[in-house]
Amino acid sequence: DSDPNPMRNAFSKYASYLNDLVLFLSVLVNEKRERVVKASRDVTMNSKKVIFQVHRISKNNKEEVLEKAEKDLAAVVDQYISRLVKELQGTDFWKLRRAYSPGVQEYVEAATLCNFCKTGALLNLDQINASLRPLSDPSVEPLQINVLDYLLGLADLTGELMRLAIGRISDGELEFAQKICSFVREIHRELMLIAPKMDDASDMKTKMDVMLQSVMKIENACFSVHVRGSEYIPFLGSEDTNFSLLGVPEIE
């Protein structure tokens, strides 16, 4: 097919131009996309491990468990987020967002969960982003988690907090559970106002429904502990001072 017609020539010129651009797209971006997806998957898996570690918390091992979780979290940043950052460096964050968003969300979930357990407060987006800044080569734009991924991560956080609260109640840590309850309620109220404004509003809507379920699960658990505890309040404190409500340790 070596016919020397100008249009085909133009197109093969065009095709070599594609070697700069389209192949840039399909090789560089497609393969970059693949690599980013893989890196994101690793971030997800290892963030999940951190979350799992936090759920190992119990009344007596709090410091120890959280210390380990924080160490693991730091490892996620050092090993996996940094790889993601390296892959993303110099490319358009928004163009590849779908490829890395799941990992980032899961990391947000893990980081905010650890922080809440330690400080009882919400880890801000600015704080997270500040902690990521050192990872990037200073010459290029650093990876900054965007508001959307942060909020989507927070939405999932409430599910983990619910699991945590149920566990804490079983462990007799009522105050901790109540603290979680207020915190989750507050996040729910704030996100309710924000949800419809997000770019992916319909995803967020389903997350909001799940979140309300989580809030109510915590409230119901607090309720049943409360009514059970209320029943004998007059007698408590006199007879049986060290009988903590619904705590396991008294067995034996």
Added chain:
Amino acid sequence: DSDPNPMRNAFSKYASYLNDLVLFLSVLVNEKRERVVKASRDVTMNSKKVIFQVHRISKNNKEEVLEKAEKDLAAVVDQYISRLVKELQGTDFWKLRRAYSPGVQEYVEAATLCNFCKTGALLNLDQINASLRPLSDPSVEPLQINVLDYLLGLADLTGELMRLAIGRISDGELEFAQKICSFVREIHRELMLIAPKMDDASDMKTKMDVMLQSVMKIENACFSVHVRGSEYIPFLGSEDTNFSLLGVPEIE
């Protein structure tokens, strides 16, 4: 929690037993599963590339294109299937089937497609498995593709053959298209009898529906070439002998 009760001890013994068994499961198998999934994904992607290469076929480049395709196919075996085989060696093929099945199916699709284009015949399962045997360490059981994956791959092959047939008709290669048509019809008829017997019969049922669509697409294309060609059969051959039906080359 260092209480010295026998049950808990039993359980921690049990838990250390899990270091042999469950952690074997969760580390060895889960991580093995992960690795097998990844290897399978690579097999899929590179088999798809082979298929794509075959679709570059045209009237005048057949040998060249198929040679390249076969080389690529051999590379899939050498580089990716062999990795899969290495991962699977010594483990239960059926246990991890879900993890590697997609890759194997796609490889079957690519291998049978190449073979059909070259020889016009169906590459048998035995032939494929024979070609894989050298990859394995002779001491362990070699990877042998099972009937189910082979048949699922064949089912998808018919879709690729349909695309091929449409392309060949555009290129004036009617006979080739008709050959494809008979071949696909035959596969459809044979699979129709086998489909309900398969382990994953419901998956196969949807594939059968798609396959019938493919068969009919080829038949319809052959039909319209035929009626168009029939119209002037009396005049053809006399005037314009080298006017091949619906072939591109005559332009210019």
Added chain:
Amino acid sequence: RSLEKQFQEFRHQLDDSGSLRERIRSVAADIESAARVMHSSLLLIHQSRSIPEVFKKAKALIGVLIELYGKLAEIMGERPGQYYRYHGDWRSETQTVVSLLAFMHWLETESLLLHAEAEEKLGLKSLEFGLDIEDYLVGICFMSNDLPRYVVNQVTAGNYDCPRKVLKFLTDVHAAFRMLNLRNDFLRKKFDGMKYDLRRVEEVHYDVKIRGLTMKGNSTEKQGNGGRS
């Protein structure tokens, strides 16, 4: 032609494995049915019948189960290396069986039925056909789901010491599970549910404790099986 010949052969192979599956399913249905009857008889425990009475029928059924698993093992013996091809056909039945055995074991010994013990009870000694570990673990979770109901009914029947024992047992089992590195799958979900069982048992324990019933209970109604109140 070779194409037809190949497909003919496939047809035979698949017919073959189809009829194998049929045989497996038939055995699995028998296992299911035996487990159902066994479950039925164990349910009497909630009506505070005495353990020996409750166990009589159940124990007889273990013999049936051994036989049925023997059949399965035999069938699978015909197809070496294909255990996991057909495993899905008797999974959930086996999980139920494990849960029942583990519950009986607890009633008798107040300890957890270990994996090896479960295999032994079912006559599965051969390496070829064992009890899948995940099935065992799911079975334990199922057993846990039945404990709150058991505790509630025992307390109703006056057996006030029961919650303490079950709570201790369940706490230990729960702790043991937490040592495992569970994937995000069916087993993990079942295990997550165990927390609710634990909580419910704790609540009952609390109810009993706060009323000072534990002391009384232990002396007077040791067996807790005085018939229905």
Added chain:
Amino acid sequence: RSLEKQFQEFRHQLDDSGSLRERIRSVAADIESAARVMHSSLLLIHQSRSIPEVFKKAKALIGVLIELYGKLAEIMGERPGQYYRYHGDWRSETQTVVSLLAFMHWLETESLLLHAEAEEKLGLKSLEFGLDIEDYLVGICFMSNDLPRYVVNQVTAGNYDCPRKVLKFLTDVHAAFRMLNLRNDFLRKKFDGMKYDLRRVEEVHYDVKIRGLTMKGNSTEKQGNGGRS
């Protein structure tokens, strides 16, 4: 409290990007509307009106489009680096625009509108706001979809040389696309459809050729625009 403050800030940011999106969508709707009118006037080509007549209105609309893309570029200029955040909101409109421009270009020059030419026609010179390559390629596929209809109507109107030209053009475009390494996505699907366009044009070419109409046609009905038959 910092929590509330943070969320308040988010609310502002999202309101902000929401109103930005609103502005983008409004421009995109205008692009869509201009493209629709342009398409409408180009449709007259199927009724064999003369090219200059058909193009008059269409060309005027290119000016409108330049302006609208200018607006988009301006809006995106306010948000450096967020092109791909909002890109989805004007994608499909741009693909349609490309298909129309490429069709006009072919009618005038019988050659393919190149990516750079398309950008130029739309006044997109800045690096910040260019024509996404995939959008360009999808646009070319859309154009291809219209060619069979064009060829059929031209032949009906007596322009017998048209199929040959279109066939040559489409064959080249198709070959060029095959050089690309397309992912298995929307673009790939659109490209796969091009084969059917090619086949249909070939059929028409065949119909014309077999009847020896090509020779006649060229001399007598050069323009092929003698009004409706």
Added chain:
Amino acid sequence: RSLEKQFQEFRHQLDDSGSLRERIRSVAADIESAARVMHSSLLLIHQSRSIPEVFKKAKALIGVLIELYGKLAEIMGERPGQYYRYHGDWRSETQTVVSLLAFMHWLETESLLLHAEAEEKLGLKSLEFGLDIEDYLVGICFMSNDLPRYVVNQVTAGNYDCPRKVLKFLTDVHAAFRMLNLRNDFLRKKFDGMKYDLRRVEEVHYDVKIRGLTMKGNSTEKQGNGGRS
């Protein structure tokens, strides 16, 4: 022609069975409506109204139901052997009716409404048009679903003996059901749900028992129907 003749005949037959179905559906709608009103009046039991008061309206509606089932039987009498062809059109209504009758029966007699009794109450004596067993069983399951709510509200109203009675009843019914080999269908699913009812009633019984309310309750608030607390 024979083809036309055949379709003409089909037309008659289809029209025929169409109008039959229409008549059946109209009766079924009336049954549904009567059952709805009956249910509505039975709901007052949850507000601890006295049984006679609650039953007055409900009993009147049984008369209506008898009449409606009479109509159905008459219609089906026109088509011997086709009971099961049309049966689906009044199934779910009948299941609801059975559940209401069985609930009333329990309130009056503290025993299970038997199948034969249900048929009798509905005036179905003929062999041709009986109460399908599966419908009867589903109806019993539906009744079971209402019992936990009933027990909760009775206890709230001070009727502390109610849980014990209901528990005994439900345990017996549940045990009886377990004797059946149910297919894996709707009825099986409904029956599987019954264990949650049983569990809930057990919990309420537990709540009452552990607080020693059973003793008090029996003496002072025997009927437990002193209006809303």
Added chain:
Amino acid sequence: RSLEKQFQEFRHQLDDSGSLRERIRSVAADIESAARVMHSSLLLIHQSRSIPEVFKKAKALIGVLIELYGKLAEIMGERPGQYYRYHGDWRSETQTVVSLLAFMHWLETESLLLHAEAEEKLGLKSLEFGLDIEDYLVGICFMSNDLPRYVVNQVTAGNYDCPRKVLKFLTDVHAAFRMLNLRNDFLRKKFDGMKYDLRRVEEVHYDVKIRGLTMKGNSTEKQGNGGRS
């Protein structure tokens, strides 16, 4: 030509009703947004803030809503007789608004917000533009869905008399709804859901009652309940 003339006229009419719809949707979006903020501030009731505190913001928003419904009424006034043509565009927003107003009304008066009262609160006095009855009823169902959560949190905050009051209210509303012959549609489905709310409130009431908390509660604990015990 008459064809063209007709379509020109259609064009005007469609553009007209299109821009009308645009205006309606813009107002509806504002209603949605106001309702959302209102809902968010009412959620503080679950954290046991005092009613006046919770209501401050919400009450201000009612003024906004009145204004927005005024706008809607004005727009519809331009199209007499077409209320139901556009009604779908603000339906679901109105249902939410009704549910919020009814919840506030109950908190203040412990009675149901009547249809006429709702219209009045929203400044809808004109006959032309009223509150559709089905929208009102769906709104009431939505309110009912929020009550179980409210009751649970009130009890946790020590307000033990709340379940009794809510139960009475919900029982009455539920009974009133049962009088209606609802079609098999959205409203019917929503109403069918109400029975689960009722059941949940009954359970909470039961939990409180069985523990004898109702007596204690009233006298000793008034915390967190500004104007209400």
Added chain:
Amino acid sequence: RSLEKQFQEFRHQLDDSGSLRERIRSVAADIESAARVMHSSLLLIHQSRSIPEVFKKAKALIGVLIELYGKLAEIMGERPGQYYRYHGDWRSETQTVVSLLAFMHWLETESLLLHAEAEEKLGLKSLEFGLDIEDYLVGICFMSNDLPRYVVNQVTAGNYDCPRKVLKFLTDVHAAFRMLNLRNDFLRKKFDGMKYDLRRVEEVHYDVKIRGLTMKGNSTEKQGNGGRS
């Protein structure tokens, strides 16, 4: 009590509008049935029966339709201003009716049935109850969907001039529709489909033209209705 009074009133209103809807639906079903028979008899046109023969039955049914629409108008007359509340219940039937009338009109006059003409044919002169414009337009789209089949069968029967006429007609209708700014709804989707009809008719026209059949056809088989070939 005011609550009860309110719901009693609601009950009346809902029952009222329920029975109204029933009446409407019954008329709509009759319209559907008449349209079905009419369609059936028009189908004979595809078998090349003569127009008068085909129209005889169809025309008689127009009388039936006038009567039925009269009934609808009467019913809606009882509820001024609620046309659009119930409009959905006869929409799709009306669209079918319009498509049939427009097809007949084209067969007789080779021109488009105008909206006013359609209203007149159906006896809808009153302002209160007219033919909704969108329904009219959807009906025209439906008619367009039948034209390709008509053209194919006419050509098969030897009526070679038919494609030219239909093409001209459909081109005009299509162009007229393009003037409208359609919302992204059902009508828009239907209209988008019209281009495939146009394309198909163009193809048939092309087939006839390229074979020089147009000339022959016109002289010998003017009517093209000489029975089946």
Added chain:
Amino acid sequence: RSLEKQFQEFRHQLDDSGSLRERIRSVAADIESAARVMHSSLLLIHQSRSIPEVFKKAKALIGVLIELYGKLAEIMGERPGQYYRYHGDWRSETQTVVSLLAFMHWLETESLLLHAEAEEKLGLKSLEFGLDIEDYLVGICFMSNDLPRYVVNQVTAGNYDCPRKVLKFLTDVHAAFRMLNLRNDFLRKKFDGMKYDLRRVEEVHYDVKIRGLTMKGNSTEKQGNGGRS
């Protein structure tokens, strides 16, 4: 006790009808399998094998089917009046069988297989166990779905007269179906699909006719059509 006695009796009845169903399903599976083999051999018709060759295997299978339906009839004979209770278990198999028989019948006789003929072919003469009319009709619709493919492949094989014949046949069948008042169910949906088959056959007929192939075909090409031109 009467409760237990009742459930014991139920158990027998349910086991009974369960094993009956098992037997029916086993026969139905055999029918499905025979029909599948039959279908597969009939598919050779698309490869233009001669009818006798194609029919050889298929006809043998009719014998198998007769036997299987005999078994079904026998089983149902044990349960007079319960035909429609179990009918669902062999419905879809029977529909497939009818479609195959009707296709064969058309190939042999170019006429529709009547209901009575279908019954006869399957050896169903007894009144007790006939071929349900709706199943027969669905089967005919299924056959219709296969005709376009058949026609396309026949023309490709040079049998140019085939479209005309099939079109005539399908037009008649379609017209006959239109006489029926079908409910809005499965059959109606299947019948609605028949018009697409009709349309496709018309198109094929058109393609053949417009090229004047019908004349040629009949005289010159008889290849691949054993007994039919």
